[in-house]
Amino acid sequence: MRQGVYVRFTIILLIVGFMIAVQYNTVQKPESRDTRDIWEIRQELSAEKQLHSELLSDIREVNETITKYENLQSESPAQALNDTLETLREKAGLTEVTSPGLELTIEPSVEGIVLGQTVSTISPDLLVRLLNEINRFNGHHISIDGKRIIQSSPIRDINGQTTVNSLVVQTPPFSILIGTDTLEDAEKLYNHLKSSMIADDFFIDNLSLRIGEPENMVTVPAFDQELENNYLKNTSKGD
Amino acid sequence: MWLPLLGLILGISLGLLTDIEIPSVYENYLSIAVLAALDTLFGGVRAQLQHVYDDKVFVTGFFFNIALAAGLAFLGVHLGVDLYLAAIFAFGVRLFQNIAVIRRIILTKWSERKGTIG
Numbered sequence: 001m002r003q004g005v006y007v008r009f010t011i012i013l014l015i016v017g018f019m020i021a022v023q024y025n026t027v028q029k030p031e032s033r034d035t036r037d038i039w040e041i042r043q044e045l046s047a048e049k050q051l052h053s054e055l056l057s058d059i060r061e062v063n064e065t066i067t068k069y070e071n072l073q074s075e076s077p078a079q080a081l082n083d084t085l086e087t088l089r090e091k092a093g094l095t096e097v098t099s100p101g102l103e104l105t106i107e108p109s110v111e112g113i114v115l116g117q118t119v120s121t122i123s124p125d126l127l128v129r130l131l132n133e134i135n136r137f138n139g140h141h142i143s144i145d146g147k148r149i150i151q152s153s154p155i156r157d158i159n160g161q162t163t164v165n166s167l168v169v170q171t172p173p174f175s176i177l178i179g180t181d182t183l184e185d186a187e188k189l190y191n192h193l194k195s196s197m198i199a200d201d202f203f204i205d206n207l208s209l210r211i212g213e214p215e216n217m218v219t220v221p222a223f224d225q226e227l228e229n230n231y232l233k234n235t236s237k238g239d
Numbered sequence: 240m241w242l243p244l245l246g247l248i249l250g251i252s253l254g255l256l257t258d259i260e261i262p263s264v265y266e267n268y269l270s271i272a273v274l275a276a277l278d279t280l281f282g283g284v285r286a287q288l289q290h291v292y293d294d295k296v297f298v299t300g301f302f303f304n305i306a307l308a309a310g311l312a313f314l315g316v317h318l319g320v321d322l323y324l325a326a327i328f329a330f331g332v333r334l335f336q337n338i339a340v341i342r343r344i345i346l347t348k349w350s351e352r353k354g355t356i357g
Contacts, residue, residue, distance in 0.1 A: 005287060008294065010246035012283070012301055016276045017247045021254020023269050026261050 093150035093223045097141045100183040101218030102190055104130075104176040105210040112206035119206070121162050121171045124155050126201060130209075131155070133198050134178055137189040141179030141220040145169045148223040165225060172207055179220040186214035267316075268309045271323050271330075275308040276301065278330040281337040288344045304330075 036044075065084060072080040089095050108119040131149065134142060142149040147164040154166065161168045180186045193199075193211050202209045261269055279301040286292040308326045315322025 004294070005292065006242045008298060009243040009280075009283065012276070012280060012298075013243045013246040014250040014253075015301075016273070016280060017250025018254040019250075019269065019273045019276060021251045022259050022261060023266075023273055025254065025259060026263065026266055026269070 092227075093141065093148050094227075096219060096222045097179045098217055098219045099141065099179040099181065100186045100214065100216055101139075101141070101177065101179040101220070102186050102214045103212040103218065104178065104193070105173055105212065106176065106202070107173040107208050107210060109203060109206050109208040117206055119171050122169065122207060123205060124157050124162050126205060126207075127155050127162065127164070127169075129201060130176075130198055133193065133196055134189065137192045138180055138185045139178040139189050140181065141177075143177045143220045145174040145176070146221055148221055150223045150227075152228075153223075165223070177218055177220045179218050183214060183216060190214050267323060268312050271308045271312050271326055272305045274327060274330045274334070275304040278334050278337070279304050281334055281341065285337045285340050285344075288341060 069077070069080050090097065106122060112119070127144065131142065144164045147167050149164070153164060155164050163169065178189065180189060190211060190213070199209045279297070282300065283292065283297045286297070308330065311326050312323035
């Protein structure tokens, strides 16, 4: 008899404890307070607006492709497919690109030479930082010392040598080619790089960054290695 | 004796570990349900100590009180009357009464035992 009472009390207490814990969880939930001021909100708004316009242009692009497919369906679907394939290859960095852009030259700094310091290779961190700066201002096609940067390009230190796409970057001087969509973008990028702190970061490493004037024609070489694709798989038809 | 306590700890840790949160709209209902559950629980303990405990009364009382309290709160929200206050009041008063009775019974038992020993 008493044992049964205990078991019932235990079950009831289990439920009560669970309810209390859930209530506790709910009440203790930290309220995330909005502490942004009006300028931060404005900035976020403008970022979202930019995203919006980018998405709209993407949609337009895709729509154009669809119309193209529809128009060519009767004539030559292969042609349309080839066009798309070519666009995708260009986006992936598998083709040589000639477009407006600019050329950066990385050299040992004059001060370093005068003081007789040895020229060291550029560090991967610095290179990544520079790439991020370039990417922020629509430098879409980039090659470092002739090595084309694609989505999966690794920049890292291998046995003390900085490599891009697993190929060693030579000790400075070497050049970085940047292709942009329009000459206007190239100018923007030029001004941005001129005004950014990135040159100071180079100077710390006894290097100097020479930023070339925007040019109408810059030829960025293609990515010439095998693309490794370990995770994407073809789906079976109809999926 | 320790079995119910174990149940309580198990229940609390289960609730905390699963990290369940209910929408804040239903927070009121849960709080009142917790109150009803506590009321029934202490009622059960008191009944046990007074030797009038009955399984059916206890178990049905537990679930019925919770449902009634939540239902009353629900009705109150829809009628625009704060009916859940009635439930809180009723359960609160009963909770205090039950705990007072439990305290007295335990005190009496304790002093009796002390008397027999001494």
